[in-house]
Amino acid sequence: EHIQSQKVSVPAGSTIQYTFPQLYFYKPNLWWPNGMGKQSLYNVVISIDVEGFGESDSWNHHFGFRKIESDIDTATGGRLFKVNGQPIFIRGGNWILSDGLLRLSEKRYHTDIKFHADMNFNMIRCWGGGLAERPEFYHYCDIYGLLVWQEFWITGDVDGRGVPVSNPNGPLDHDLFLLCARDTVKLLRNHPSLALWVGGNEQVPPPDINAALKKDLELHPHFQTSSEN
Amino acid sequence: MAEIGKKSKLNSGWLAARSTEVELSGAQLTTTHPPSIGPSSPWMEAAVPGTVLGTLVKNKVVPDPFYGLQNETIIDIADSGREYYTFWFFTTFQCKLSESQHLDLNFRAINYSAEVYINGHQKVLPKGMFRRHSLDVSDVMRPDGTNLLAVLVHPPDHPGRIPAQGGQGGDHEIGKDVAAQYVEGWDWMAPIRDRNTGIWDEVSISRTGPVKIIDPHLVSTFFDDYKRVYLHATLEMQNKSSWVADCSVNVQVTTELEGNICLV
Numbered sequence: 001e002h003i004q005s006q007k008v009s010v011p012a013g014s015t016i017q018y019t020f021p022q023l024y025f026y027k028p029n030l031w032w033p034n035g036m037g038k039q040s041l042y043n044v045v046i047s048i049d050v051e052g053f054g055e056s057d058s059w060n061h062h063f064g065f066r067k068i069e070s071d072i073d074t075a076t077g078g079r080l081f082k083v084n085g086q087p088i089f090i091r092g093g094n095w096i097l098s099d100g101l102l103r104l105s106e107k108r109y110h111t112d113i114k115f116h117a118d119m120n121f122n123m124i125r126c127w128g129g130g131l132a133e134r135p136e137f138y139h140y141c142d143i144y145g146l147l148v149w150q151e152f153w154i155t156g157d158v159d160g161r162g163v164p165v166s167n168p169n170g171p172l173d174h175d176l177f178l179l180c181a182r183d184t185v186k187l188l189r190n191h192p193s194l195a196l197w198v199g200g201n202e203q204v205p206p207p208d209i210n211a212a213l214k215k216d217l218e219l220h221p222h223f224q225t226s227s228e229n
Numbered sequence: 230m231a232e233i234g235k236k237s238k239l240n241s242g243w244l245a246a247r248s249t250e251v252e253l254s255g256a257q258l259t260t261t262h263p264p265s266i267g268p269s270s271p272w273m274e275a276a277v278p279g280t281v282l283g284t285l286v287k288n289k290v291v292p293d294p295f296y297g298l299q300n301e302t303i304i305d306i307a308d309s310g311r312e313y314y315t316f317w318f319f320t321t322f323q324c325k326l327s328e329s330q331h332l333d334l335n336f337r338a339i340n341y342s343a344e345v346y347i348n349g350h351q352k353v354l355p356k357g358m359f360r361r362h363s364l365d366v367s368d369v370m371r372p373d374g375t376n377l378l379a380v381l382v383h384p385p386d387h388p389g390r391i392p393a394q395g396g397q398g399g400d401h402e403i404g405k406d407v408a409a410q411y412v413e414g415w416d417w418m419a420p421i422r423d424r425n426t427g428i429w430d431e432v433s434i435s436r437t438g439p440v441k442i443i444d445p446h447l448v449s450t451f452f453d454d455y456k457r458v459y460l461h462a463t464l465e466m467q468n469k470s471s472w473v474a475d476c477s478v479n480v481q482v483t484t485e486l487e488g489n490i491c492l493v
Contacts, residue, residue, distance in 0.1 A: 002482040009475050010440055010468035018466055020480050022450075022459040029484070030455065042484045044447060046464060047234065048440050051475040053329055056438030058234030063482075065449050065458055084455060096411060100295060100421055101283040102429045103276070129398070129410040132359055134337075134430060153359065157397035157415075158404035166401035173356075177407045180359040186444045187337075187361065223450055 030084050031064025031192045033122040034145030040064060041142060041192070062142055064192025081147075081195070092123035092149070096130040106136045113137070117144035125149040128201035129158070132184040141193035148193050152181055152213065154200025161203075170206040178212050185217070234442075236335065236433040239322055239378075245275035245284045248315040248381060255317075255346030259377040264319050272319070280340075280427035281316045281382070300419045306426075307390035311383070314423040318380045322434060325374040326367060331437050331469050334378070336362040338430035341385040341408060347378050356386070358408040358429075365469065384426040389413050391420045439470035 002023060010016055029040035042065070047058035069082045081088050093116050098108045116124055124141065126133050128151035141148050159170045171177045188194055197217055199205040205213065244264055250271035253262050264272045273290070276283040282303070285291045294300035306314050324332055334347065340358040344351060350369040354362045370376060389402030391414055398404065399413030399420060414420035443465035450459045460482065468474045 003480070005477055005479045007475070008466065008478050009473055010466050011473055012468060012471050015443070015465055015467040017463060018478060019461065019463040020478070022461050023480065023482060025458040025460065025482075027456050028458050040484070042482050044460075044462070045479075045481045045483075046442060046445050046462065047479045047481075048438075048442060048466065049477040049479070050438055050440050051477075053438045055233050056440045056474075056476070057442045059442045059445055059464075061445070061447065063447050063449075063460070065451075065460075067449070067451050084451075096417075100411075100418060101286065102278070102280050102425055102427070103283060104278070104430075129415065131409055153407060153410060155398065155404075155410050158401045158410045158413075162401070166398070167404040170404070171407050172405045173407065176357050180357045180407050183360045186446075190445070190447045223448060 025065070028065045031066040031142075032145060033083055033088060033147050034117045035120060035122055036083065036086065036088060036145075039143060039145045039192075061190050062139070062192075063190060064142060066192050068147070068195045070196060083147075088122065090123050090147075091121050092125055093119070093121050094127060095124045095133070096127045097133075104134060104136070109134075109137050109140050113140040113144050113146055116146055121146065123147040123149060123195070126151060127155075128153055128198070128203075129155040132188070135187065135191075138188055138191040138193055142191055146193055147195040148191075149196045149198060150188070150194065151198040151201055152184075152205065153177070154203055154205045154209075156201065156203035159200065159203055159205075170209060174206065174209055177209055178216075181213060182216065233330075233436055233438060236435040237322075239320055239432040239434065240277060243275035243277040243318055243320045244272045245277075245281070245319070246271040246273065246317050247313065248317055249312050251317050255344060255351060255379050255381060256349045258317070258319060258379040259346045260349040263321070263377055264317075275318050277318060277320070277428045277432060278337075278430050280421075280423055280425050280429055281314050281384075282421065282423040282425075283427065284316070294419060294422070300422070303422045305391060305420060305422050306384060306388040306424055311388060314384050314426045316382055316426070318382060318428055320378050322376050322378065323374050324370060324376055324434060324436070325372075326370055326436070329439050329470065331365055331367045331439070331441070332370060333435045333437070333441070334364045334366045335433045335435060336428065336430075337432070339380075339382060339428050340425050341406060342383045343428075344381040345378070346380075348376055356407070358385075358406070358425075380428060382427055385424050388424045395420075437469075439468060439472075440474045440476055441467045441469065443467055 292299040387402040445464040
């Protein structure tokens with residue numbers, strides 16, 4: 001039941017969105033953060049064959065079955081996380097980037113992320129003044145079970161604080177910011193380690209950006225019916 | 230050469246030169262006057278993916294800024310002007326297409342904007358450090374299969390100035406752009422002199438047939454205490470041809486049991 005083939009016609013010179021009928025799995029191996037279990041990963045391959053041409057394109061990605069929930073604890077003000085229904089005590093490391101000249105090698109990512117796992121950490125937070133980390137970073141977080149808290153590119157020190165106040169309305173081009181944010185989400189969204197998007201560091205983005213990010217990242221109503229029971 | 234559905238990284242063989250030291254146009258560089266390295270040539274081996282400063286460090290034109298106080302010896306973009314860190318990047322790649330095939334040239338990130346020339350044809354890449362660009366270059370491939378690519382990379386629009394006392398994000402000008410903000414210096418980081426200008430992430434080519442897969446999205450839902458689980462897969466399909474494409478769209482999920490043995 002884990003193979004499916006569908007017939008789809010795509011009009012000339014156009015782009016369409018297509019959703020497969022859902023694939024059913026009985027008790028798949030779940031992906032767990034470091035220290036809670038295995039980081040089980042499945043390989044998902046999507047391909048397109050065009051009549052009269054043959055294979056036209058294919059794509060593959062590691063995928064982990066996991067459900068991450070988090071909310072603010074009203075008593076402490078802290079954020080509580082659950083993975084696959086189980087509460088998790090977060091032990092995290094702060095991350096900006098592995099090299100200031102962006103010599104971002106896979107080997108360096110591998111070594112640094114394994115080091116975080118070896119330190120018994122289960123989360124890495126990517127600071128808003130730095131990068132949205134690269135797929136290679138996320139790949140090794142998937143492998144070693146490091147949840148990722150990814151911030152967008154807003155910081156209090158450059159957007160909103162100081163005398164005189166620094167860039168109170170954030171970046172000049174809000175549409176460009178949102179375009180980059182949406183593109184980044186599409187780049188990284190299939191990684192099981194991706195746990196939380198945050199607007200910025202120590203600062204709420206300008207209201208229109210914040211509202212757009214919250215709306216775009218809202219859980220689709222179709223998936224709100226998903227439940228453990 | 231990329232197979233259908235696979236990408237080939239263009240991460241070696243790049244050259245770079247300061248734009249003010251190159252008198253040729255992008256069209257000339259990618260047709261009649263491809264650059265080469267020589268004693269009187271402004272071109273040097275480039276770090277791609279990487280930054281302009283990374284290229285200069287690689288060629289020992291400037292010292293590595295992360296040793297001692299060496300960063301102080303490198304001129305800051307506020308003093309040099311943006312042109313100083315505006316650089317050409319150049320490479321070649323092999324590709325021949327069959328009928329109905331398409332080739333995309335993909336940039337996973339450039340800081341901050343760029344002009345792309347391929348075999349004499351120009352494309353302009355818009356601003357923004359954190360966005361991907363995918364250009365269909367099928368129509369401009371050379372028949373002999375050797376293709377010339379030049380990219381003129383511009384620094385951020387607002388590189389800012391570093392105050393004498395330093396501080397979090399320098400004079401905060403960088404915050405006006407959609408770019409990394411640490412590059413004007415922070416309490417943990419010296420200012421990055423070129424503000425990380427460059428082709429800082431992967432460049433690749435990918436070959437497809439008439440229909441291309443764009444940004445699949447995988448989501449799972451769980452029921453009955455994680456016994457009953459569904460995988461939802463959505464994708465965009467772009468038909469680049471001038472005829473209706475009847476497609477068979479396939480999804481397959483496997484898990485590796487041991488070594489190269491997979492369970493389907």
